[in-house]
Amino acid sequence: MIPGEADVPFEPLPETGLQFSCQRSVACFNVCCRDLYLVLTPYDVLRLKNACGMDSTSFLEEYATTEVDPGWKIPVVKLKMLDDPVRSCPFVREEGCRVYDDRPGACRTYPLGRAARRSVQGSTLQIEEKYFLVRESHCLGFQEEKRWAVSEWVEDQGLAEYNAWNDRWMEFLSRYRPGLRNLSETQWKMLYMACYSLNRFHEFVFRTRLLSLIDVPEDRVEAMRKSEEELLAFALEWLAFSIFGDRRFPLRVGSVEDARL
Secondary structure (H helix, E strand, O other): OOOOOOOOOEEEOOOOOEEOOOOOOOOOOOHHHEOOOOEOOHHHHHHHHHHOOOOHHHHHHHHEEEEEOOOOOOEEEEEOOOOOOOOEOOOEEOOEEOOHHHOOHHHHHOOEEEEEEEEEEOOEEEEEEEEEEEOOOOOOHHHOOOEEOHHHHHHHOOHHHHHHHHHHHHHHHHHOHHHHOOOOHHHHHHHHHHHHOHHHHHHHHHHOOHHHHEOOOHHHHHHHHHOHHHHHHHHHHHHHHHOOOOOOOOEOOOOHHHHOO
């Protein structure tokens, strides 16, 4: 949002789709990358830190700030804007975004907003989603002639993978919302590490007794060694098991208390 601008208006998406284009020839190019309060999801952090050639811990120290959500009492990671008069995004240059291929999901979706929920249809669990316009007064991209169907925009912006990961993250938050307000300090730190600091979580998984306590198939263990996406997927299941008591993993030895926080 631009400093001093009124609340961003949300509008229904016209049946004709989205009329929009963002490119260097548009006079407001890069303006939407200022004065942001951009929340980063775990998958956003994974992609951005790799684009920067950094481990998660170093990326978080240099490019992010962490706050505590006042309602859910969980860590919220936000992109750290530059300390300049317009609070510029640290990744934006005059020619555009230097991490464009790995930009956050919110940047990809704009100027659309997306609401999603899981629903059961028969015996099938499906995602119901709805898109709407985020029409900010400074944005001149709406004056361009290019038209998009929502499906075309999703494909062009590489949103499918981000939507899938962010839906998984929101499902986790929504499912365990009551318990999130009562996390101990140890649980809070584990949630932060598992979701955002994957290099530290990798060490936790492979350099502690964890895999001797819970039964994880060997092929999955090997996949987790090689793929951060697999490790992140495991992280969400591990949190559900260790903090909230979901029976995700059989125990090898010891008691439930040995493996849970």
